[in-house]
Amino acid sequence: MPLAEPVPDLISLDLLRSVADLGSIRRAAAAHTMSQPAASMRLRSLERTLGLELLDRSSGRARLTPTGSAVVQWSEAVFTAMGTLLLGTASLRTEGRGRLRLGASLTVAEYLVPGWLEQLRTVAPDVRVSLEMGNSHQVAEWVEAGRVDVGFVEGPEDVDGLGCGVVDRDDLVLVVDPSHPWARRRRPVGARELAGTPLVMREVGSGTREVLERALAGLGLGVTPLVELGSTTAIKAAVESGHGPAILSRLAVRIDVADGRLVVVPTEDLDLERSIRAIWARGRRLGRAARTLLTGVGVALP
Amino acid sequence: MPLAEPVPDLISLDLLRSVADLGSIRRAAAAHTMSQPAASMRLRSLERTLGLELLDRSSGRARLTPTGSAVVQWSEAVFTAMGTLLLGTASLRTEGRGRLRLGASLTVAEYLVPGWLEQLRTVAPDVRVSLEMGNSHQVAEWVEAGRVDVGFVEGPEDVDGLGCGVVDRDDLVLVVDPSHPWARRRRPVGARELAGTPLVMREVGSGTREVLERALAGLGLGVTPLVELGSTTAIKAAVESGHGPAILSRLAVRIDVADGRLVVVPTEDLDLERSIRAIWARGRRLGRAARTLLTGVGVALP
DNA sequence: GAGGGGCATAAGGATACCTTATACCCTCGT
DNA sequence: ACGAGGGTATAAGGTATCCTTATGCCCCTC
Numbered sequence: 001m002p003l004a005e006p007v008p009d010l011i012s013l014d015l016l017r018s019v020a021d022l023g024s025i026r027r028a029a030a031a032h033t034m035s036q037p038a039a040s041m042r043l044r045s046l047e048r049t050l051g052l053e054l055l056d057r058s059s060g061r062a063r064l065t066p067t068g069s070a071v072v073q074w075s076e077a078v079f080t081a082m083g084t085l086l087l088g089t090a091s092l093r094t095e096g097r098g099r100l101r102l103g104a105s106l107t108v109a110e111y112l113v114p115g116w117l118e119q120l121r122t123v124a125p126d127v128r129v130s131l132e133m134g135n136s137h138q139v140a141e142w143v144e145a146g147r148v149d150v151g152f153v154e155g156p157e158d159v160d161g162l163g164c165g166v167v168d169r170d171d172l173v174l175v176v177d178p179s180h181p182w183a184r185r186r187r188p189v190g191a192r193e194l195a196g197t198p199l200v201m202r203e204v205g206s207g208t209r210e211v212l213e214r215a216l217a218g219l220g221l222g223v224t225p226l227v228e229l230g231s232t233t234a235i236k237a238a239v240e241s242g243h244g245p246a247i248l249s250r251l252a253v254r255i256d257v258a259d260g261r262l263v264v265v266p267t268e269d270l271d272l273e274r275s276i277r278a279i280w281a282r283g284r285r286l287g288r289a290a291r292t293l294l295t296g297v298g299v300a301l302p
Numbered sequence: 303m304p305l306a307e308p309v310p311d312l313i314s315l316d317l318l319r320s321v322a323d324l325g326s327i328r329r330a331a332a333a334h335t336m337s338q339p340a341a342s343m344r345l346r347s348l349e350r351t352l353g354l355e356l357l358d359r360s361s362g363r364a365r366l367t368p369t370g371s372a373v374v375q376w377s378e379a380v381f382t383a384m385g386t387l388l389l390g391t392a393s394l395r396t397e398g399r400g401r402l403r404l405g406a407s408l409t410v411a412e413y414l415v416p417g418w419l420e421q422l423r424t425v426a427p428d429v430r431v432s433l434e435m436g437n438s439h440q441v442a443e444w445v446e447a448g449r450v451d452v453g454f455v456e457g458p459e460d461v462d463g464l465g466c467g468v469v470d471r472d473d474l475v476l477v478v479d480p481s482h483p484w485a486r487r488r489r490p491v492g493a494r495e496l497a498g499t500p501l502v503m504r505e506v507g508s509g510t511r512e513v514l515e516r517a518l519a520g521l522g523l524g525v526t527p528l529v530e531l532g533s534t535t536a537i538k539a540a541v542e543s544g545h546g547p548a549i550l551s552r553l554a555v556r557i558d559v560a561d562g563r564l565v566v567v568p569t570e571d572l573d574l575e576r577s578i579r580a581i582w583a584r585g586r587r588l589g590r591a592a593r594t595l596l597t598g599v600g601v602a603l604p
Numbered sequence: 605g606a607g608g609g610g611c612a613t614a615a616g617g618a619t620a621c622c623t624t625a626t627a628c629c630c631t632c633g634t
Numbered sequence: 635a636c637g638a639g640g641g642t643a644t645a646a647g648g649t650a651t652c653c654t655t656a657t658g659c660c661c662c663t664c
Contacts, residue, residue, distance in 0.1 A: 003316050005388060010309050020535040026641060038622050040642065051395045060630045060641060064533060066408050066435045067394055072535055073412040074390050076557055077383035085376040086307060092369055093353045106368050110375040122480070122562030133368045231366060233322040233374055255378060260424030328610060340653055342611065362610060362661045
């Protein structure tokens with residue numbers, strides 16, 4: 001659902017943080033290269049938006065109220081998340097011109113790469129990273145062709161001819177909304193019961209759906225689509241609004257499960273696990289940044 | 303430091319998420335109660351800002367590119383953080399008119415309360431919560447007077463006459479920037495060495511400073527201020543830019559340490575711990591929401 | 605090949621925002 | 635007590651942004 005309330009904009013929150021850091025609206029304005037009245041108006045508008053008194057202007061210099069201090073603190077997490085987004089988009093924008101060139105499947109790029117980049121940045125802040133996304137087959141090709149230095153793919157099988165190390169593990173899980181009868185269920189859902197239940201699914205051809213279909217086909221069963229949607233986000237929205245259960249990557253629902261918007265239901269008789277592997281060309285020598293990244297994500301280098 | 307790059311605004315990111323959910327710009331526009339051209343222009347402007355192609359408009363309906371899907375995913379964390387901020391500010395705005403009235407010290411309100419509220423909302427979404435901030439003494443008074451239902455205070459001592467349970471633990475830690483010589487130090491810093499080192503500090507009278515001064519005074523030592531600043535945020539900014547070490551609440555530096563902007567240096571000979579306690583009036587009966595909250599944060603009720 | 609759904613463009617108008625200039629206020633020093 | 639200085643709010647004017655309605659174009663489907 002769309003954001004309901006009026007949302008404070010990040011520039012104003014950043015300005016408030018600068019007031020906390022620098023001790024006056026004037027200096028905060030200077031740090032943001034804007035005029036003092038502009039900063040003053042933005043801050044007043046922020047106070048109107050939130051309906052709170054953030055600054056105490058009674059004594060000459062503007063000082064943060066306790067409320068203002070709390071808002072600064074709470075906005076810190078927003079900046080961190082936005083920083084991650086900017087880090088990710090910057091690496092996508094770099095398009096192969098970085099000193100460390102990564103390739104990754106969509107799922108890995110979305111859920112894992114930003115964290116690794118953040119971690120890498122703390123030890124090597126100046127390394128320009130580029131990121132390209134594709135399916136596992138494409139990523140392997142790019143690694144072989146030397147178009148990327150390191151690739152990250154998911155899948156049960158090893159990639160031959162390439163250096164390889166398991167980084168993480170991802171499995172498909174059954175999720176429902178919290179008010180669904182299965183949300184409180186402790187007894188696992190079996191393959192037969194799952195096959196007989198209409199599910200919210202991706203359209204035919206998606207990797208996630210293929211894994212599920214293959215696992216069920218191994219038992220002589222098939223899937224029963226309830227509706228077919230075009231994106232993981234759309235599926236999550238449908239499940240959260242109570243349309244029905246779905247099978248999704250655990251990585252994709254991690255945040256939603258943590259926030260309580262979705263509930264994982266245990267399953268049995270189904271092998272829906274796959275590893276996430278780092279791959280690299282054996283022949284080429286890995287750069288310093290690549291080695292730092294790989295050891296950082298837990299890969300033992302030769 | 304202020305945000306350098308141009309920051310995408312949350313409404314546009316939210317719009318992009320709606321496109322992913324609903325499958326077309328038109329429907330996303332309708333969900334946001336704006337005209338279709340307005341949504342189209344916002345999305346195009348978002349693509350310009352990020353320098354990336356987020357939507358594939360070639361086939362009639364607009365579909366997200368893999369890049370667009372990644373941006374949606376990354377922005378999810380931004381919405382979560384902003385939701386926490388809005389939850390916190392809403393409870394401050396409610397000012398005692400909520401069905402569950404909380405009081406908390408500044409530190410607890412800033413770092414812990416939003417998480418508890420989020421947790422509470424997943425099991426009781428409709429409870430209106432109000433939050434008031436003050437020092438530990440004020441909070442205890444409010445609880446006694448029945449102005450708030452539950453209070454959260456920090457400090458080593460019990461509050462008598464009130465129901466009480468330890469919720470969490472907070473201690474003061476020594477932090478430096480990652481390039482400081484102490485950042486790699488494994489041997490703990492002793493009280494004498496700490497007293498001889500100029501520190502970035504809060505001004506006289508702050509609770510954090512008092513705890514430190516009392517701990518050192520017990521050993522016949524005193525503090526050596528390097529500079530004195532007015533807020534925790536200002537101190538963190540000074541430490542991060544390499545001005546010198548500081549003693550800060552572990553809660554206050556949790557995110558910065560996780561992100562690698564600050565490093566905790568081990569200390570010894572110093573008792574800088576304090577508990578965070580929930581307090582409530584023994585005489586009054588606790589409401590359902592209050593009991594849910596307290597058991598949720600790990601307090602055993604009578 | 606005709607119809608329909610969906611997106612982009614154009615024109616016009618309202619709104620929000622920023623900058624410079626200036627007045628007010630508080631604090632501090634003598 | 636009084637003046638100087640730093641800091642913030644207000645006013646006026648101009649610009650850029652953003653939205654809405656109207657309309658054209660394109661792709662897909664039947």
